[in-house]
Amino acid sequence: MKSLFKKLSFLLLTIFLTSNISAQVNADYDKSTDFNKYKTYSLEGWAKNSDQLLNPFDKQRITDALKSELESRGITLVETGGEIAVTLYLTIKQATDYTAYTNFNGGMGYAGRWGYARGIGMGMGSASTNVSETNYNVGTLIIDMYDSTSKSMIWQGDMTSDIETNASKRDKTIPKKMSKLMKKFPVAPLKS
Known part of the structure; x- marks a missing residue:
């Protein structure tokens, strides 16, 4: 009984400690695609000028986090002509919380x-x-990946999360949230 209690306590503690990384993530991919064949990708930019919603620092945080995740899977960024073409799309909506x-x-x-x-x-x-009212922003980042040769979509991932207002906290939360999203990618990180 004590062993069960310890396990449940550990599980609850883990959930509590990771709850600050709360991001809803979803992904879908072409099941017939062999993702292990891809070794390079190129960033094709932000769709529909959604990058204008971000400051240059947050754009860099997002692209760096994506680069780190893909490189950990053996997929390297190239300027042009990557085997995978990646596009990013961002929406931001204001939400209100009442307490x-x-x-x-x-x-x-x-x-x-x-x-x-x-x-x-x-x-x-x-x-x-x-009654207190709190306004905050909720962002949704959508990452589309296309096979550069066939021009067909091979993977799409999206992440929805509250936007952290503190820049130094975004330095930590963006990579953690990107890691959570990329766990849905069909290729696992390579073991060092």
Whole structure:
């Protein structure tokens, strides 16, 4: 029983510690494609000018994270003519989160003053609710990969996540979220 409790505790701790990397990821790919044959890729750019939604630093963070993930799988970036053509697309939407806190105050209290009318008194209880509204941005990054020869799509991955407002935190979260997405890629990282 203690062993089961330890395992459940470890699982809950792991979920709690990794919850800050919360990103919804999805991927689909052409099951008939042999992904192991690809050794190079070229970045064909951002679709529909979606890169204008990003500052140059975040663009670099995203492309560096993708490059790192693909290189760990033996697929190297080349300027032009890669065996895989990669396009990126980004959307950003504003979302609102509402949080309500209710404080309840019971109607009991001590009554009495200088020896007169001692005892406990009862009265009406009261409750107050405070509602706070938080606006934040949610970004969706879509990565499309095409076979450069056949021009057919071979893989698509998308990731939706809250956008971190702190730049130094984005340095850490973007690679972690990209790693989570690329776990859906058919080729696993090479063992060092």
